[in-house]
Amino acid sequence: MADTGTPPDQPDEAKATGGKTRGFSRRRLVAGAGAAGMLGIAGFGGGTIGHHLGRAEAAPAATTDLTYPFRGERQQGITTPAQDNMYIAAYTVNGDADLQDLRWMLEDWTSAAEQMCAGELIGGEPSTNKDMPPKDTGEAWNYPAAGLTITFGFGKTLFEDSSGKDRFGLKAKMPRILAEGMPKFANEKLRAETTDGDLVVQACSNDPQVCVHAIRNLTRIAFGTAAIKWGQIGYGRTSSTSTDQETPRNLFGFKDGTANIKSQDGSGVLDEHVWAHESGAADWMTGGTYLLARKIHMYLEIWDRVGLGEQEEIIGRDKRYGAPLSVDAPSADKEFDAIDFHAKTGNKPKVPGNSHVAVVAPENNGGHRMLRRGYNYTDGNDSLGRLDAGLFFIAFARDPREGFYPILKKMTETDALTEYLQHVGSGLYAVPPGLRDSDTMIGQRLFE
Numbered sequence: 001m002a003d004t005g006t007p008p009d010q011p012d013e014a015k016a017t018g019g020k021t022r023g024f025s026r027r028r029l030v031a032g033a034g035a036a037g038m039l040g041i042a043g044f045g046g047g048t049i050g051h052h053l054g055r056a057e058a059a060p061a062a063t064t065d066l067t068y069p070f071r072g073e074r075q076q077g078i079t080t081p082a083q084d085n086m087y088i089a090a091y092t093v094n095g096d097a098d099l100q101d102l103r104w105m106l107e108d109w110t111s112a113a114e115q116m117c118a119g120e121l122i123g124g125e126p127s128t129n130k131d132m133p134p135k136d137t138g139e140a141w142n143y144p145a146a147g148l149t150i151t152f153g154f155g156k157t158l159f160e161d162s163s164g165k166d167r168f169g170l171k172a173k174m175p176r177i178l179a180e181g182m183p184k185f186a187n188e189k190l191r192a193e194t195t196d197g198d199l200v201v202q203a204c205s206n207d208p209q210v211c212v213h214a215i216r217n218l219t220r221i222a223f224g225t226a227a228i229k230w231g232q233i234g235y236g237r238t239s240s241t242s243t244d245q246e247t248p249r250n251l252f253g254f255k256d257g258t259a260n261i262k263s264q265d266g267s268g269v270l271d272e273h274v275w276a277h278e279s280g281a282a283d284w285m286t287g288g289t290y291l292l293a294r295k296i297h298m299y300l301e302i303w304d305r306v307g308l309g310e311q312e313e314i315i316g317r318d319k320r321y322g323a324p325l326s327v328d329a330p331s332a333d334k335e336f337d338a339i340d341f342h343a344k345t346g347n348k349p350k351v352p353g354n355s356h357v358a359v360v361a362p363e364n365n366g367g368h369r370m371l372r373r374g375y376n377y378t379d380g381n382d383s384l385g386r387l388d389a390g391l392f393f394i395a396f397a398r399d400p401r402e403g404f405y406p407i408l409k410k411m412t413e414t415d416a417l418t419e420y421l422q423h424v425g426s427g428l429y430a431v432p433p434g435l436r437d438s439d440t441m442i443g444q445r446l447f448e
């Protein structure tokens with residue numbers, strides 16, 4: 001990570017308590033994060049460009065020069081302009097860990113995440129003690145953070161185990177949305193090993209190695225308290241969350257993210273569709289959101305044999321420009337035209353009623369919207385040489401019971417696209433709001 005001129009690491013002040021050792025502290029973090037945290041002026045999307053320049057001064061900066069503040073009203077990695085790469089991992093907290101262990105781990109995760117997002121080494125400069133392993137594994141040493149954001153969420157099983165037992169004394173504060181859980185959907189074939197988890201961590205950056213470094217180091221810090229349940233590397237963001245971004249393409253070759261919620265849509269839209277409003281015991285979640293994850297295998301080889309016209313009718317948009325099929329002559333400047341679901345050629349709707357956009361569009365779902373932030377994935381191939389690939393779909397929603405489940409239900413039952421998909425993983429997580437200046441750990445209000 002970038003050299004920040006942090007003073008050499010202090011002697012290891014890890015304190016042993018109850019036979020368990022803590023490796024990082026808030027005090028060290030403040031010393032370490034100060035330099036990078038104070039550099040630069042907030043720029044594009046709340047980020048800092050080039051460590052020195054504000055947006056007005058900055059020529060188009062390389063995406064690797066971006067840093068985003070770790071603290072603030074909201075967690076980063078939601079409305080942040082979607083970075084090119086992601087590594088998301090879900091963790092299981094060990095059965096013998098107690099509330100104190102969990103708090104320590106979250107504090108250590110928070111310190112480390114704040115340092116990594118600032119482009120610093122975890123724990124400051126490496127220790128000069130050559131008999132000790134360095135605190136930071138080092139594969140991103142002197143690399144810019146490349147817009148790294150690390151977003152944390154809590155799953156239902158953090159609050160209660162499968163028999164309903166309160167695990168850490170937090171159950172009374174479990175939001176109803178988690179307690180109810182995600183319903184089952186048609187045509188899904190979820191694998192236990194890629195579903196759920198007590199905690200989720202989403203690391204996004206424009207440098208894939210920075211993402212891997214983040215998850216690897218958080219996993220190392222968690223050792224003894226929590227372990228990875230599942231992880232997924234994603235590339236080629238399949239959504240734009242900012243109007244400044246070019247719409248990317250998914251593995252079916254279509255532009256994806258055109259009609260997404262964008263950060264520029266303003267606080268009204270985000271408040272209505274993305275930011276949670278909770279009351280009572282779950283009010284620690286107010287200002288947070290819910291992360292919905294679906295690992296969706298895409299049958300690429302079958303799709304690739306479908307004629308272009310049929311592919312476009314299945315999606316409801318033109319493949320080249322992403323323009324709705326309701327426009328007369330698709331072109332680049334029509335990508336963002338409103339979709340006219342009533343437009344017809346003769347008696348036939350131009351945008352078929354079972355096309356993906358017709359099925360999921362807010363116009364046909366009571367106005368409900370979600371913020372999509374998924375990534376393409378490729379996990380190698382099967383024994384016949386078919387790619388094991390698809391979309392790691394991620395959405396953020398204020399209340400998935402309105403803004404996600406009914407839409408996914410309709411999609412899995414009636415969408416023409418469904419024939420080419422198989423849902424193999426799933427997760428629902430409560431994403432708490434951002435960290436206040438005085439907070440020492442993510443989700444602190446849950447523990448107060």
Ligand code: HEM
Nearest residue numbers: 250254255256257258259296357360361362391393407408
């Ligand atoms: C592999 C699976 C999927 C593929 C290939 C896919 C592809 C696309 C494409 C190409 C678009 C049009 C461009 C755009 O507006 O972004 C789109 C739009 C959309 N998709 Fe998906 N999608 C998938 C899964 C899902 C899932 C699981 C959901 C949630 C239930 C979803 C919700 C939406 C929504 C809400 C829109 C915007 C529709 C509009 O407002 O016009 N998609 N998708």
